[in-house]
Amino acid sequence: MHELSLALALIEQIQHIARRERATRVRSVTVRVGALSGVDPEALAFCFPLAARDTPAETAQFILLKDSPHRLCLACEGVFPGGVQSPCPACGSGNTCITGSDDLFLHSLEVV
Ligand SMILES: [Zn+2]
Numbered sequence: 001m002h003e004l005s006l007a008l009a010l011i012e013q014i015q016h017i018a019r020r021e022r023a024t025r026v027r028s029v030t031v032r033v034g035a036l037s038g039v040d041p042e043a044l045a046f047c048f049p050l051a052a053r054d055t056p057a058e059t060a061q062f063i064l065l066k067d068s069p070h071r072l073c074l075a076c077e078g079v080f081p082g083g084v085q086s087p088c089p090a091c092g093s094g095n096t097c098i099t100g101s102d103d104l105f106l107h108s109l110e111v112v
Pocket residue numbers: 073074075076077078088089090091092093
C-alpha cells in the first residue's frame with residue numbers, strides 16, 4: 001500500500017525531529033496533502049496510527065490539510081485557485097499551468 005510507505009516515511013521524519021527537539025511525545029502532526037498528489041487522504045489517516053505504533057507519535061493527533069489546486073500564470077507570475085485550464089484573473093493570459101498541490105509534506109509538529 002502506497003499510503004503505508006508514506007506514513008512510515010512521515011514517522012521517520014517525525015522521529016528525527018522529536019529526537020532533535022528532545023521531545024518525549026508528539027502531541028499532534030499536521031500534514032498537507034495536495035489535491036493532485038495521488039495520495040488518498042483517508043488511507044493515509046488510516047495508516048498513520050499503524051506506522052506510529054511504538055514511537056513518540058503513537059498517541060499523536062493526526063491532522064490533514066487538503067490543498068486545492070492552484071494555477072500559475074506564466075505571463076505575470078500570479079497564482080490563483082483552480083484545477084482546470086482557465087485564464088489568469090489578473091492579466092487575462094491563457095498561458096497558465098498547475099502549480100503546487102501535487103505534493104505531500106509534514107507541515108507542523110507539536111511535541112512535549
Ligand atoms: Zn497573469
